[in-house]
Structure formats: C-alpha cells, structure tokens
Amino acid sequence: xxxxxxxxxxxxxxxxxxxxxxxxxxxxxxxxxxxxxxxxxxxxxxxxxxxxxxxxxxxxxxxxxxxxxxxxxxxxxxxxxxxxxxxxxxxxxxxxxxxxxxxxxxxxxxxxxxxxxxxxxxxxxxxxxxxxxxxxxxxxxxxxxxxxxxxxxxxxxxxxxxxxxxxxxxxxxxxxxxxxxxxxxxxxxxxxxxxxxxxxxxxxxxxxxxxxxxxxxxxxxxxxxxxx
Amino acid sequence: xxxxxxxxxxxxxxxxxxxxxxxxxxxxxxxxxxxxxxxxxxxxxxxxxxxxxxxxxxxxxxxxxxxxxxxxxxxxxxxxxxxxxxxxxxxxxxxxxxxxxxxxxxxxxxxxxxxxxxxxxxxxxxxxxxxxxxxxxxxxxxxxxxxxxxxxxxxxxxxxxxxxxxxxxxxxxxxxxxxxxxxxxxxxxxxxxxxxxxxxxxxxxxxxxxxxxxxxxxxxxxxxxxxx
DNA sequence: CGGCTTATTGACATACGTCAACTATTGTGG
DNA sequence: CCACAATAGTTGACGTATGTCAATAAGCCG
Numbered sequence: 476x477x478x479x480x481x482x483x484x485x486x487x488x489x490x491x492x493x494x495x496x497x498x499x500x501x502x503x504x505x506x507x508x509x510x511x512x513x514x515x516x517x518x519x520x521x522x523x524x525x526x527x528x529x530x531x532x533x534x535x536x537x538x539x540x541x542x543x544x545x546x547x548x549x550x551x552x553x554x555x556x557x558x559x560x561x562x563x564x565x566x567x568x569x570x571x572x573x574x575x576x577x578x579x580x581x582x583x584x585x586x587x588x589x590x591x592x593x594x595x596x597x598x599x600x601x602x603x604x605x606x607x608x609x610x611x612x613x614x615x616x617x618x619x620x621x622x623x624x625x626x627x628x629x630x631x632x633x634x635x636x637x638x639x640x641x642x643x644x645x646x647x648x649x650x651x652x653x654x655x656x657x658x659x660x661x662x663x664x665x666x667x668x669x670x671x672x673x674x675x676x677x678x679x680x681x682x683x684x685x686x687x688x689x690x691x692x693x694x695x696x697x698x699x700x701x702x703x
Numbered sequence: 704x705x706x707x708x709x710x711x712x713x714x715x716x717x718x719x720x721x722x723x724x725x726x727x728x729x730x731x732x733x734x735x736x737x738x739x740x741x742x743x744x745x746x747x748x749x750x751x752x753x754x755x756x757x758x759x760x761x762x763x764x765x766x767x768x769x770x771x772x773x774x775x776x777x778x779x780x781x782x783x784x785x786x787x788x789x790x791x792x793x794x795x796x797x798x799x800x801x802x803x804x805x806x807x808x809x810x811x812x813x814x815x816x817x818x819x820x821x822x823x824x825x826x827x828x829x830x831x832x833x834x835x836x837x838x839x840x841x842x843x844x845x846x847x848x849x850x851x852x853x854x855x856x857x858x859x860x861x862x863x864x865x866x867x868x869x870x871x872x873x874x875x876x877x878x879x880x881x882x883x884x885x886x887x888x889x890x891x892x893x894x895x896x897x898x899x900x901x902x903x904x905x906x907x908x909x910x911x912x913x914x915x916x917x918x919x920x921x922x923x924x925x926x927x928x929x930x931x
Numbered sequence: 932c933g934g935c936t937t938a939t940t941g942a943c944a945t946a947c948g949t950c951a952a953c954t955a956t957t958g959t960g961g
Numbered sequence: 962c963c964a965c966a967a968t969a970g971t972t973g974a975c976g977t978a979t980g981t982c983a984a985t986a987a988g989c990c991g
Contacts, residue, residue: 519930538842538845538846538849538850539850540850540851540931541926544850546846546850548842548845548846559835560834560835560836560838560839561839563831563832563835564832564835564836566839567930569842569931570842593828596824599827599831600820603791603827603830603831603834604791604792606788606831606838607788607789607792608788608792609838610788610834610837610841611788611797613838613841614766614776614841615797617766617841617844617848618766618768618774618797620845620849620888621774621848621885621888622767622768623768625946625947651970652969653969657849660848661947662948663969663970663971664948664949664950664970664971665946665947667970667971667972668947668971668972671972698768702747702797703766703767703768852979853979879937880937881937890979890981891937891939892939892940892979892981892982893978893980895938895939895940896978896979898939899939899940910988
C-alpha cells in the first residue's frame with residue numbers, strides 16, 4: 476500500500492480512533508488489490524479469511540439459494556467496511572462479494588483484526604458503532620421488503636440517494652439496473668415497470684440519470700418518513 | 704431486582720465477561736418489569752431511553768409504515784438483548800417493541816450502557832459479538848424474503864426451530880399464527896395456505912404443535928442449507 | 932356454555948415473475 | 962470514427978403467487 480492509501484485507511488472511522496501502535500500492526504498484514512468490475516472477492520459458504528474495506532469503487536454482497544438464483548443483499552461503497560460479523564464470529568460467509576465497479580479493496584487478515592480488536596478498546600467501540608449502523612441498514616431493508624410494493628421500494632431508494640427535503644432533485648444511479656432490481660427484491664422487468672409507474676409521479680430517467688420533479692408527491696406515494 | 708434475576712443477568716453472554724465493578728454500576732440503574740402479553744415497550748420514532756433484556760417471555764419488534772400497516776421484523780427471546788444499535792448511536796428507534804407472551808423485561812438506562820461500554824473493553828467485545836450475530840440473523844431474513852416463496856419461508860422457519868439434521872421432528876410454534884405470518888412477510892390467510900401446501904411434504908399441525916414427518920423432503924423443497 | 936378472538940377457506944383482484952421479442956446502450960476492433 | 966457484436970433494458974402477453982374481502986370454523990377464556 477502506498478502512503479496515500481494508508482492515510483485513507485487510517486482516517487476511516489473504524490480505524491481512526493484506535494491506538495497508533497495497534498493500528499500499525501493491524502495494517503502490517505493488510506494489502507490492497509485493484510480489481511475490475513465483476514471480480515469475485517469471496518463466495519457464500521467459505522470461511523472468512525479477510526476483513527474488507529472499499530477504498531475505491533463499489534461492492535455487492537450477493538445471496539444465493541442454489542447455484543441458479545442470486546440476489547443482492549446490500550451494496551457497499553467507498554470507505555465502507557464489510558463482512559465483519561463473519562470475521563468476528565469465525566463463521567462461514569452468508570453471502571458472496573463481487574465488485575460492481577472497478578474497485579480498490581483493502582484486505583485485512585481476519586486473525587489480525589481479531590487480535591487488534593482484542594487489544595484495542597477504541598477499535599472495539601468503533602466496531603460497535605459500525606455494526607450498529609449496519610443493523611439499522613438491514614432493518615430498514617426488511618421493513619421496506621415487507622411493507623412496500625415494488626414501485627414504492629424504488630421510490631424510497633431514489634429518495635434515499637437524493638436525501639431529499641428538497642422539492643426536486645437529480646440523482647445518478649450508482650449501479651446498473653439489473654443489480655438494482657435484485658437489491659430491491661424484484662426482477663429487472665419489474666423494475667422497468669416500477670420506473671414506468673413512477674413517471675406519473677414526476678420521475679423521469681435518461682440513462683442512469685434520474686430526475687425527481689415532485690419529491691413531496693413521491694414521498695407521499697412511498698410513505699417515506701425517515702424511519703422507514 | 705431480586706438475587707435470582709440479577710444472577711440471570713450477570714450470566715447473560717453480553718454481561719458475563721465484563722469487570723465486576725463496571726457491571727455493578729451498570730445494573731444499579733436497571734430495573735425489571737413484569738408485563739402481560741401485548742404490552743408495548745416503546746414505539747418507532749421515539750428516542751432510545753433504555754436497552755432491553757428479555758429475562759422471561761418473548762418480544763416482537765414491529766415496523767410500521769403508516770399507522771395502519773404493521774409488520775414483525777424479528778422476535779426476541781429469553782436472554783436476548785435488543786435495540787442496542789439505537790442506544791449506541793442515539794438515534795430514534797426504527798421499530799416498536801411489544802411483548803407477545805407474558806414477559807419479564809430488564810430495562811437498562813441507555814446512558815448507563817454507553818458509559819459502561821466506554822469503560823469496559825470486555826463489554827465492548829461482547830457487544831461486537833452480539834451485534835454480529837444479529838446482523839447475520841437479518842441477513843438471513845433478507846435472503847429469505849428475496850429468494851424464497853411463502854411456503855418455502857414457512858418451511859425454512861420450521862426447520863430452523865427444529866434445527867434439524869434428523870428425519871422427523873415435532874416443534875411448538877412460539878407465537879400465534881397472525882404474528883408468525885407478519886414475521887414471514889405474508890398475510891395470515893397466505894400462511895394458512897402455506898401450511899396447506901406443506902401438508903404434501905409431511906407437515907401436519909394440531910394447534911401450535913407442528914409435526915415434520917419428512918425433514919429431508921422439506922429441506923429439499925425450501926433449498927435449506929444452513930447458509931440460507 | 933356463550934361470546935370473543937383467531938384461523939381457515941373460497942372467490943376474486945392485483946402484483947409480480949416468466950418468456951419472448953424488440954430496442955437501446957456499451958464496448959471493441961478495424 | 963464507424964460497424965458490429967454483445968450486453969442491458971424495455972415492452973407485451975401470459976401465468977402464478979399473494980393480497981383482499983367475506984363467510985365459516987376452530988380455539989380460548991370468562
């Protein structure tokens with residue numbers, strides 16, 4: 476890892492508060508890989524060997540039932556740390572991970588992470604916060620899946636990106652539609668129809684650029700209230 | 704809290720490893736409430752005032768979109784600690800909590816928990832493990848919702864209770880069917896039909912007692928493989 | 932036992948998935 | 962930069978899964 480990459484890692488909220496000494500020994504075994512979109516980092520069912528940090532790009536965590544069917548559980552972005560639960564509990568990955576953009580990924584050997592967290596209280600606290608935020612992410616998603624229809628889920632997703640108290644906004648989809656469809660728990664075909672349904676609510680799209688012309692109407696339609 | 708209750712709390716895996724001193728000061732502000740089934744502990748949107756531990760009984764975490772629609776995100780049982788993420792991040796509850804049986808619940812003031820975790824490394828580590836396990840619970844649920852049909856979800860739920868490498872088993876439903884339906888992301892009517900569908904796979908029910916006569920067939924039908 | 936709640940069943944409506952054809956977009960080599 | 966192929970997205974027709982509403986049956990509790 477070069478100095479810029481190391482510096483980026485040091486300032487990651489998970490690692491920024493821990494002691495200098497433990498951090499250096501934690502990073503010693505770590506390395507960074509640049510990989511094109513579509514690279515598989517690990518597969519569901521494998522034993523965890525690394526903790527991962529997205530330095531650049533975007534990663535999808537994918538769930539499989541048999542080899543055919545596959546879904547997206549969540550996307551992780553720049554500066555996100557993922558798969559800590561499997562690493563901490565030393566239990567097999569429940570999902571696979573694949574880059575969805577050209578990405579630069581830091582890999583930290585799991586035993587080093589466990590050693591570091593055993594030694595450093597600040598790291599443990601940061602991990603608690605990280606995991607807490609992740610729990611809330613998934614909680615929202617479960618509510619989303621159980622309480623909303625497909626067009627409502629799409630609308631809520633767009634509102635989340637727009638982070639919108641405004642009346643109008645323009646957002647860029649951070650992934651291709653096929654993957655977005657799976658993240659939202661629907662087929663690509665149904666995602667198309669969901670976009671069509673939202674047109675009457677002032678949502679227009681040109682490629683990956685989506686314009687929200689009437690956010691209040693969209694919020695109303697999606698029953699969007701910051702807690703769901 | 705009487706001595707037996709305190710002892711039960713001390714041996715809870717979240718609290719058993721922390722230092723005696725910090726634990727005592729943590730428990731000092733805590734108290735225990737006995738409540739009948741159907742009691743509401745807190746509501747979605749409120750600011751977190753307590754961390755909760757189920758000593759006896761069972762609690763449902765409920766998500767709401769508007770006041771009409773409500774779903775069950777997860778159940779928590781004897782010895783489970785819940786709603787730690789909201790407490791740690793000091794962010795509003797994303798769900799409401801309601802007892803689904805007569806229950807005895809320990810309530811720990813949130814600021815005391817945050818103080819304790821700041822002071823005690825072992826507690827922070829135990830919290831990391833607790834949150835890791837919770838993340839994996841929800842991950843499984845998201846995969847369940849996205850990859851399986853309603854009858855498959857019911858089958859997988861029954862297999863989880865039976866924890867079944869066996870060929871046959873008898874299990875008790877720990878909640879009434881209406882709530883189970885909402886936990887599984889379906890209506891009570893559809894849950895009835897899911898039970899009907901599973902009859903041909905050797906699942907018979909008498910009240911809350913469910914008999915699984917052909918677990919291998921059920922596993923096959925649900926694509927059940929311990930990771931999903 | 933009688934009244935209340937909860938669960939089941941049937942009829943029907945709607946949402947969503949599947950398949951196939953078509954169109955648009957993206958990427959690549961000449 | 963174009964031509965083409967490959968990939969991704971859209972649309973329509975149709976089937977299945979699930980929700981809704983209403984009626985009935987079963988369980989639960991005083």
